[in-house]
Amino acid sequence: MRPSVQLWYISTDVFPAVFSTKFIQHEIIGGYSHLFTVQGSDPQLMPYMLLAHMDVVPASQEGWHVPPFSAKELDGFIYGRGTMDNKNSAIGILQALEFLLRRDYRPRRSFYIGIGHDEEVSGHKGAMKIAALLKARGVKLSFLLDEGSVILDGFLEGIKNPVAVIAITEKGSITANFSVEKEQGHSSVPPKETSIGILAAALSRLEQNPMPNLFGHGPEIMILEHLASEFRFPLNLIMTNLWLFSPIVSRILEQKPSTNALVRTTTAITMFSAGIKSNVIPPSAKATVNFRIHPSQKVEEVLEIVQNTIADDRVKIHLQEAFDPLPISPWDNHAFGVQIFRRTLLDVFPDVSSVAPGICIGNTDSRHFTNLTDAIYRFNPLVFKPDDLPRVHGLNEKISVEGYEKQVEFLYQLIQNSDINKLPEPHANSHEL
């Protein structure tokens, strides 16, 4: 069935070579998502996949330097919702492919491009359907690359150079609805506790008692181990001796929200509603809490802690969505995807001094592809400074024109680098990365 609405930018007008090339098949999945199959010339080589999404979260009209859906350019930056998350990848992938095709490049290794339309609401109609279709076709992937981490610049005290962090797992998630019901009545004769008071106290206990700091129990410690030699003295000594210093380091990491997210299951009270009139005892109070689960925990363990912390059975818990952290993807010298990323980063980002494995603190469409490969990597070739992080889902999301060009260049090189059939022997130089 041909959907009635198609986004103008994924079209034959914008990407004429992509849409007219014989060895590329284009399909619309779930009404709006896109799947491109690029048939390589050598069927012996195992295919890979590039994933992106074109849907976005809402944007308020206030607080932006330019209207959030104008994509206006200001001082070398393109502003707009989706410029970092994740239209940059959706268009960047097609743009890189378009350039290669115009230069008559025929890939040797087949690959798939998936562009989802419902990532921000879990990807059940887009990415999940694409994954099911590929599975039904018997596809196995050598690796998959999606959004989820970036090149970090100035995030860690004591590291001078930008470092590429490639997420080898992503946190699990629980979205839980909490409610308290109590009898309605006249506010002149209030009970000792109202539904609002009971629920507010329970939520406050959740906030006041964060989940345990699990630094060292998951792959987050690998980030620091990989980056140890990047730190200036004496931090480098601390990072190379985490067996001794991890208690101090874990305390330091939990000070800032961005690094706190790496060391524990986070608790975010995101919605609250209650009350119907100023002189009516409220019959019910409701709240939504979003937990992002540390790689070393499971949904069940988190829920048990939640129950024990709330310790009040008048507070009812209803799960809206819950899934465990994702499996850990391979990270060693034989991991084909990692080799390709390293080499491509070396080609395109000479300033990046280190490539380290990390954790994606949000969730991505790639989590629907675990049946097709165990080598799922989440990485966008964008340089992030600390003040860029709040722009994702926030105000003034932007990408520099140069940054976007670098993203296209990265993908342009990555597609070509993936065409080697044998991994180069690791040599001293790439080892250091």
Ligand SMILES: CC/C=C\C/C=C\C/C=C\C/C=C\C/C=C\C/C=C\CCC(=O)O
């Ligand atoms: C040791 C490393 C030090 C500091 C790094 C700390 C935090 C920064 C981590 C990640 C930032 C990267 C990406 C942007 C943030 C979240 C997006 C994740 C998934 C996106 C899914 C989506 O909402 O569409």
Ligand SMILES: N[C@@H](Cc1ccccc1)C(=O)O
């Ligand atoms: N990617 C979004 C939306 C999402 C939430 C929860 C599960 C799946 C997707 C996020 O991490 O916030």
Ligand SMILES: [Zn+2]
């Ligand atoms: Zn998002």
Ligand SMILES: [Zn+2]
């Ligand atoms: Zn995203």
